[in-house]
Amino acid sequence: MSTETYLRFHQIKRRFGRLRVLTGVSGEVSVGQVLFVNGANGSGKSTLMRILAGLLAAEAGTVDYVEEGRSFDISERRRAVGYVAPDLALYEELSTLENLEFFCELRGAPRSRAAELLDELGLPHGRLAGALSSGMRQRLRWGWALLDRPKLLLLDEPFQNLDRPGIEQGTELLSRHLEGGGLAVVANPGPLEVPHVAGRIDLGR
Amino acid sequence: MSQAESTWAAEAAAVFVKDWRCEYRTRYALNTLGLFAFTTLVVVSMVLGPVGNTQVMANAVLPVILWLIILFAVTAGLPRIFVAEEETHTATALRLAATPSALFVGKLAYGFTVVVLLEVLITPLFLAMVQLNVAKLDLLVAALAAGGFGMAAGSTLIAAIVAQARTRSALFAVLLLPALVPGLLFAVTLTRAAIAGSDPGVELRMLLLYDGTLTVAGLMLFPTIWNP
Numbered sequence: 001m002s003t004e005t006y007l008r009f010h011q012i013k014r015r016f017g018r019l020r021v022l023t024g025v026s027g028e029v030s031v032g033q034v035l036f037v038n039g040a041n042g043s044g045k046s047t048l049m050r051i052l053a054g055l056l057a058a059e060a061g062t063v064d065y066v067e068e069g070r071s072f073d074i075s076e077r078r079r080a081v082g083y084v085a086p087d088l089a090l091y092e093e094l095s096t097l098e099n100l101e102f103f104c105e106l107r108g109a110p111r112s113r114a115a116e117l118l119d120e121l122g123l124p125h126g127r128l129a130g131a132l133s134s135g136m137r138q139r140l141r142w143g144w145a146l147l148d149r150p151k152l153l154l155l156d157e158p159f160q161n162l163d164r165p166g167i168e169q170g171t172e173l174l175s176r177h178l179e180g181g182g183l184a185v186v187a188n189p190g191p192l193e194v195p196h197v198a199g200r201i202d203l204g205r
Numbered sequence: 206m207s208q209a210e211s212t213w214a215a216e217a218a219a220v221f222v223k224d225w226r227c228e229y230r231t232r233y234a235l236n237t238l239g240l241f242a243f244t245t246l247v248v249v250s251m252v253l254g255p256v257g258n259t260q261v262m263a264n265a266v267l268p269v270i271l272w273l274i275i276l277f278a279v280t281a282g283l284p285r286i287f288v289a290e291e292e293t294h295t296a297t298a299l300r301l302a303a304t305p306s307a308l309f310v311g312k313l314a315y316g317f318t319v320v321v322l323l324e325v326l327i328t329p330l331f332l333a334m335v336q337l338n339v340a341k342l343d344l345l346v347a348a349l350a351a352g353g354f355g356m357a358a359g360s361t362l363i364a365a366i367v368a369q370a371r372t373r374s375a376l377f378a379v380l381l382l383p384a385l386v387p388g389l390l391f392a393v394t395l396t397r398a399a400i401a402g403s404d405p406g407v408e409l410r411m412l413l414l415y416d417g418t419l420t421v422a423g424l425m426l427f428p429t430i431w432n433p
Contacts, residue, residue, distance in 0.1 A: 055300060057433040075432065078301055089294035091223070093230040105219035106302035108212075144298060 004069040005151055006030040007052065007183060012061035014047055021047050024061070027201050029183050031151075034174070034196050037187040039203030045187040048203070049085060049156040052185060054078035067151055077152075079107070082145035085156035090140060092130025096123050100143055109148040117143040121169070134161040142170060146177075153177060153184040159192065171195065213307045220303065220311025224286075225318070233289075234319055238282035242327045245274045250334035263337055268396035271331050272352065272389055276382075278323055283360035284377045286312050287368035296368070305428035309361065313423065316357035324349045340402025344409075348399055351412045352392030358419035359384045365430050388415045 008028040014021050021044040029035035039045050050056040052063060054074045065072045065080070072080055090099040100114030118125055121139045123132075132140060138161045145153060153174070159167045174184060175195045186194050228234055249270050290296040299308060328349060332339065339345050359381060367376040391412035398405050 053301065055297060055433060075428075078432070079304075081301065083297075083301055085297070087294055088297050090298060091227060091295055092293065093227045094223070098226065102219055102223045103298065103302050106216050106299075106304075 005067050005181070005183065007035075007063070007065050007152060007185065009052065009063045010061055012048065012051055012063070013059045014044070014051060014056070015059065022051075022058075022203075025201060025203070026061075027185075027199060029185060029199060031181055031183050032178050032196060033183055033198035034178065034194050035185045035199045035201065036192070036194065036197045037185060037201045037203065038191070039187075039189065041189055043189075043203035045189070045203060046085065046087070046156050049083075049154050049185065049187050053081050053083050053154050065152065080150055080152060082147075082150040082153040083156075084138075084141045084145045084154070084158050086160060088141055088144070090129045090137075090144065092128060095126050095128055096132070096140055096143075097125040099129055099140070100147060103144060103147055107148040113147060114143075117146060135163055135166055138162050139166060139169075142173065146173065151182050153182060155184060155186045157188055158186060159188075213304055216304055216307035217311040217314065220308055221314045224312065224315040228315075228319075234282045234285055235322070237285075238278040238319065238323050239326065241281045242274050242278040242323060243330075245277065246327060246331055246334065249274065250331070253335060263335070264397055264400050267331075267335055267337055268393050268400065271328065271396065272393050274327060274331070275320070275324060275353070276356065276385065276389065278327075279320060279356050279360055280378055280381060283316055283319065283357070284364045284367065286316055286361055287364040291368045300432060305431050306424050308431070309365070309423055309427040312365075313358055313361045313420070316361050317354055320353040320357050321350070324353055337400060339400050341399045344405055345396060345399035347405075347409060348392050348395035348412075351409065351416055352388060352395070355388035355392070355412065355416045355419060356385060358416060358423055359388070362419065362423040362426065362430075365427060384419075388412060388419075391415060 006028060010026045012022050012025045025044075025048055027035050037045050037048060047056065051058045054077045063077070065077045067080065091102075094102065096118055097114055100117060101111050104111050104114050115125060121143050123136060123139055123143065129137070129140060142158070145155075155174070158174075159170055162170060171194065177184065178196050186192065253267075253270070287296075290299060328345075331337075363377060363381045363384060366380060370376050391408045394408045395405055395412065398408070
């Protein structure tokens with residue numbers, strides 16, 4: 001790889017009890033590119049994404065994330081990724097703005113970034129997260145993922161529950177992210193129109 | 206694009222404020238702890254009351270009962286510190302955003318303030334209902350503060366351990382009670398000393414040492430417990 005920022009994983013294996021979910025998955029992606037992971041329900045897409053995010057340990061295999069020439073260990077990688085996934089939830093008792101401001105504090109982003117993202121995503125500031133529709137929750141997940149402008153986005157079913165304008169906006173956000181020097185891994189059970197796809201992994205089943 | 210920096214203290218403070226904001230809106234922990242403690246308190250005071258108690262018996266037995274009420278209320282309410290994060294799937298976002306040690310301290314501070322609030326509500330009521338006089342009020346406050354901190358530290362650590370298990374409630378009690386026994390013994394002894402007006406002896410220092418040990422153990426163990 002010529003660029004200094006890349007994600008590379010090799011022979012990732014994972015099983016749950018006797019069920020083998022991942023049996024040696026490898027791939028890589030660098031700046032300006034998308035790695036697309038395809039596969040049926042239960043094929044291990046979300047497991048792979050959780051391993052790449054550092055939320056789940058692989059039984060075997062390696063994950064290397066290098067950002068601007070510096071190699072990140074698992075704890076650094078965990079706090080460096082932007083993550084959109086069905087299993088990511090925010091606090092239902094807090095408003096959209098309070099949620100994003102809280103995570104701005106944790107990730108060291110300016111608090112003003114929360115309002116900026118909500119405006120961009122067309123979400124109301126004062127509504128409780130628990131009172132959002134499923135599509136609005138998905139937009140809020142996008143906001144969460146982009147809070148501190150991470151270089152690496154891990155997007156597991158990123159357009160789930162989004163309407164047509166929401167999908168177009170997500171695609172636009174992803175394009176801007178890639179053009180601004182980011183990289184992404186996108187997982188989806190079916191084909192998806194995403195820009196700059198440089199590689200594909202089919203988990204089958 | 207670059208990863209921004211957040212300070213450890215700001216993270217811990219943010220977790221503390223977030224937990225209290227959620228608690229203020231749901232009142233889950235306060236209702237659980239408060240109702241449990243108040244019910245137990247009423248039952249105890251009606252059964253024991255001032256009638257039939259000698260001062261010697263009162264000094265020996267009532268501090269134990271006070272701490273048992275606090276202990277079981279804590280056991281009923283504080284596992285939520287981490288269990289709620291797992292059940293509502295907010296733990297994923299927390300794992301990806303928070304420094305583990307800052308998260309532990311923020312949660313510990315929240316748990317401690319909940320316990321203090323419980324003690325502030327329960328202790329005067331208890332003393333009034335059983336008509337117990339306290340000779341050294343400052344020592345009682347010290348016992349409640351140090352004993353409450355130990356309970357909060359133990360509960361926070363054990364809650365983090367059991368949060369990902371399926372049989373959380375049973376496991377929480379099984380793991381928590383042995384961990385809290387030393388602190389409880391010191392706290393009961395100190396409370397007796399406060400009521401009798403005697404010197405605290407070595408127990409206060411032992412209780413503070415116990416609190417410090419639990420906190421350091423929590424800070425060291427939590428990152429391993431919390432992350433895969």
